[in-house]
Amino acid sequence: MTRAEFSYDFPHRHLISVADLNPVDIQIIFERAAHWKALNRTTNRSSDHLAGLTVLNLFFEASTRTQGSFEIAAKRLGADVVNFAIEHSSAKKGESLSDTARTLAAMRPDIMVVRHSATGAPHFLAERTGLSVVNAGDGMHEHPTQALLDSFTLAQHWGEVGGRRILIVGDILHSRVARSNIGLLNILGAEIRLCAPPTLLPPDVDQWGCDVFNDLDQALEGCDAVMALRQQKERMSGGFVPSAREFFHLFGLTHERLEVCSPEVLVMHPGPMNRGTEIHTKLADDPDRSVILEQVESGVAVRMAVLELIGDVIRREDAS
Amino acid sequence: MSQTSLAIINARLIDPASGFDGPGGVLIEDGVIAQFGTEIDVDAADEVIDAQGRILAPALIDLRAAKEPALTPDGETLSTLTAGAAKGGYGTVVLAPNLRAPLDKADGFDGMTKGFGRYGVRVLSACAATQGLNGQHMSEIGLMVRGGAVYAGQGDHPIADALTMRRLLAYTSQFDVWLSVRPADTALSAGTVALESDWSARMGLPAEPAISERIAIERDAALAELTGGKLMIDRLSTQAGLKALQHARRSDLEIAATTAVAHLTLNEVDAGALDSAFRMDPPLRAESDRLALVAALADGEIDAIVTDHRPTPFDDKGEPFALAIPGTMGLETALGALLALVHDGEIELIDLLRALTCGPADLLGLPQGRIKVDAPADLVLIDGDLPWVCKPDDFESARGNSAWAGRRFQGRVLQTIVGGVTVYNSKV
Numbered sequence: 001m002t003r004a005e006f007s008y009d010f011p012h013r014h015l016i017s018v019a020d021l022n023p024v025d026i027q028i029i030f031e032r033a034a035h036w037k038a039l040n041r042t043t044n045r046s047s048d049h050l051a052g053l054t055v056l057n058l059f060f061e062a063s064t065r066t067q068g069s070f071e072i073a074a075k076r077l078g079a080d081v082v083n084f085a086i087e088h089s090s091a092k093k094g095e096s097l098s099d100t101a102r103t104l105a106a107m108r109p110d111i112m113v114v115r116h117s118a119t120g121a122p123h124f125l126a127e128r129t130g131l132s133v134v135n136a137g138d139g140m141h142e143h144p145t146q147a148l149l150d151s152f153t154l155a156q157h158w159g160e161v162g163g164r165r166i167l168i169v170g171d172i173l174h175s176r177v178a179r180s181n182i183g184l185l186n187i188l189g190a191e192i193r194l195c196a197p198p199t200l201l202p203p204d205v206d207q208w209g210c211d212v213f214n215d216l217d218q219a220l221e222g223c224d225a226v227m228a229l230r231q232q233k234e235r236m237s238g239g240f241v242p243s244a245r246e247f248f249h250l251f252g253l254t255h256e257r258l259e260v261c262s263p264e265v266l267v268m269h270p271g272p273m274n275r276g277t278e279i280h281t282k283l284a285d286d287p288d289r290s291v292i293l294e295q296v297e298s299g300v301a302v303r304m305a306v307l308e309l310i311g312d313v314i315r316r317e318d319a320s
Numbered sequence: 321m322s323q324t325s326l327a328i329i330n331a332r333l334i335d336p337a338s339g340f341d342g343p344g345g346v347l348i349e350d351g352v353i354a355q356f357g358t359e360i361d362v363d364a365a366d367e368v369i370d371a372q373g374r375i376l377a378p379a380l381i382d383l384r385a386a387k388e389p390a391l392t393p394d395g396e397t398l399s400t401l402t403a404g405a406a407k408g409g410y411g412t413v414v415l416a417p418n419l420r421a422p423l424d425k426a427d428g429f430d431g432m433t434k435g436f437g438r439y440g441v442r443v444l445s446a447c448a449a450t451q452g453l454n455g456q457h458m459s460e461i462g463l464m465v466r467g468g469a470v471y472a473g474q475g476d477h478p479i480a481d482a483l484t485m486r487r488l489l490a491y492t493s494q495f496d497v498w499l500s501v502r503p504a505d506t507a508l509s510a511g512t513v514a515l516e517s518d519w520s521a522r523m524g525l526p527a528e529p530a531i532s533e534r535i536a537i538e539r540d541a542a543l544a545e546l547t548g549g550k551l552m553i554d555r556l557s558t559q560a561g562l563k564a565l566q567h568a569r570r571s572d573l574e575i576a577a578t579t580a581v582a583h584l585t586l587n588e589v590d591a592g593a594l595d596s597a598f599r600m601d602p603p604l605r606a607e608s609d610r611l612a613l614v615a616a617l618a619d620g621e622i623d624a625i626v627t628d629h630r631p632t633p634f635d636d637k638g639e640p641f642a643l644a645i646p647g648t649m650g651l652e653t654a655l656g657a658l659l660a661l662v663h664d665g666e667i668e669l670i671d672l673l674r675a676l677t678c679g680p681a682d683l684l685g686l687p688q689g690r691i692k693v694d695a696p697a698d699l700v701l702i703d704g705d706l707p708w709v710c711k712p713d714d715f716e717s718a719r720g721n722s723a724w725a726g727r728r729f730q731g732r733v734l735q736t737i738v739g740g741v742t743v744y745n746s747k748v
Contacts, residue, residue: 001493095635096634096635096636096638096639097638097640097643098634098635098638098639098640099635099638116640117643118639118640118641118642118643119523119524119525119594119640119642120523120640120641120642121640122593123594123640124594124596124640124641125637138524139524139525139642140524140525140526141523141525142524174524176524179522179524198463200521202521203516203517203518203521203529205521207518208522239420
């Protein structure tokens with residue numbers, strides 16, 4: 001499937017949820033990401049695709065890697081990038097998000113990249129401002145570019161993600177990365193497995209189109225890729241899990257445990273990693289298994305693709 | 321515009337207190353009902369209204385409306401609150417404590433309640449059970465009851481500690497007033513904004529399981545039995561909670577339950593697009609919960625329907641769903657929203673009106689809320705079929721947060737009479 005065969009233009013001016021994408025949209029994003037990824041490896045990596053457009057990085061939650069990745073992506077496309085880090089406490093604040101949004105919109109940016117602690121905040125901002133919005137993580141809801149870069153990384157190895165068996169292990173309950181990945185991998189036709197203690201699984205998660213396990217060794221059988229999620233330290237001290245140590249013994253990824261997987265199994269992690277909690281340090285650094293740094297590299301390329309495609313839609317709308 | 325005597329004839333007279341639903345009328349003299357039934361002495365009346373078959377019922381009574389703090393810029397005042405209430409068919413409104421106006425100070429409480437006389441609609445006030453609704457330290461309930469408080473409430477704040485709850489029930493029992501508490505297990509419900517469900521799990525919203533309500537009702541009913549206190553379940557919202565209520569009623573204890581209009585007419589699917597207007601406390605529930613509540617209402621298990629009217633500044637609704645302040649305005653829209661249940665065949669009109677009239681009146685021992693000789697002439701004339709669209713811009717209030725904005729309703733208040741005086745007339 002290539003774009004030419006479908007004579008179909010990427011239609012979205014927002015990226016808020018993976019559920020808004022169809023398989024062709026995803027294919028288009030991956031094609032463009034592959035282009036940018038190759039170019040990023042040369043010294044000739046700058047373009048003027050988004051020249052004249054302003055990208056606002058609006059991060060209500062602290063982030064270094066995601067914000068940096070979006071910033072590099074937008075700058076390589078020639079956009080003007082402005083970073084706003086807004087300390088946000090739901091308890092007492094000066095103005096409502098609605099007013100903040102309208103204030104920023106009055107500065108006439110073109111694309112807002114938003115991270116916020118509340119589910120639905122990017123959608124809310126898109127509705128209130130009319131600007132294009134890219135969701136860089138909202139609460140425990142979604143983190144669509146992370147899911148796209150994860151699948152893109154796998155697609156680079158395999159060609160197709162469909163039909164492969166992929167395990168997500170760790171704190172599914174609180175993870176927006178897991179929710180977006182489950183959505184996207186379902187669209188792509190992968191077989192999804194989840195593994196976590198019952199305290200870290202959402203209710204009725206078996207209804208989400210995945211097989212659910214509490215036993216890691218069973219869950220790992222025949223897997224083509226394993227995605228470990230980041231474990232929040234404060235949830236590892238008796239609240240959800242008795243200790244980080246117990247978690248590692250039950251759910252931590254090691255070379256030995258991966259022996260039941262497919263021999264070519266790939267290991268992923270969205271970062272930042274807690275070595276010795278969710279993944280053994282040797283496995284994290286094993287170049288034959290771990291694609292963790294490749295994910296970071298893919299991240300810039302996928303975000304370039306998303307910003308580029310949305311930029312095209314904005315220009316098309318502007319012209320008509 | 322005071323009338324010495326007014327007759328309303330040719331109405332469909334509905335009096336839930338006596339179970340009467342049939343043709344008839346009333347004669348009002350000196351603010352009380354002088355005659356009712358089919359034989360009205362119209363010659364004795366200064367003014368006669370021909371209802372042309374429309375519904376005439378006791379004016380509605382709300383046990384739970386929030387007042388904004390006095391002098392709030394752009395806020396709803398008691399004048400606009402009561403104007404909206406009159407337009408919605410309410411003859412009596414009880415102000416209930418909430419965090420913004422906790423009603424927890426005995427100083428000036430009687431002065432406040434004495435000032436309520438100047439609004440056409442009857443205004444009453446509840447008081448806070450604990451200081452600042454903190455759920456720990458009792459407020460001066462006795463002094464506030466002397467100052468006119470009609471029950472003790474806790475706003476949205478459950479009582480976490482069983483010992484505190486025991487003492488509150490025991491203490492309030494000496495004044496023979498209801499202790500009204502939202503049933504929620506504090507630990508299970510802390511920080512949650514939605515019902516635990518497939519939808520909220522997918523949305524990644526912090527959610528409370530429905531059994532949080534059941535656990536609280538089971539605990540509080542046991543404590544009411546122990547202490548002899550009067551327990552009012554404030555806004556029952558789940559089927560699980562209803563089962564606990566039914567179980568508790570098998571024991572010999574004083575227990576009452578209210579339900580909010582929102583939980584009888586909306587469900588979590590309405591909040592599906594994460595519109596902050598549907599952020600409620602308790603959160604909107606599953607359709608199966610709503611249906612169970614409507615069935616319980618029809619069976620008389622819900623004593624009173626409350627509007628849970630809550631005017632909210634734009635800033636607090638100008639946040640995404642999870643951060644928005646919960647609540648909706650409801651006095652003007654309650655009847656329109658609830659009549660949909662009658663039109664959809666979910667409940668009989670008389671059963672609906674029972675929980676809006678004599679039900680709440682009986683809880684507080686009020687003489688109004690019924691059509692009876694010498695009862696206060698608090699009446700509402702309703703066109704049960706008149707279509708209209710809910711437009712917050714048309715509200716009497718300066719606020720406009722409504723979960724029913726844009727909804728099409730069938731059935732509207734034509735005239736509201738309190739103590740024989742017309743406080744709202746759609747023709748004027």
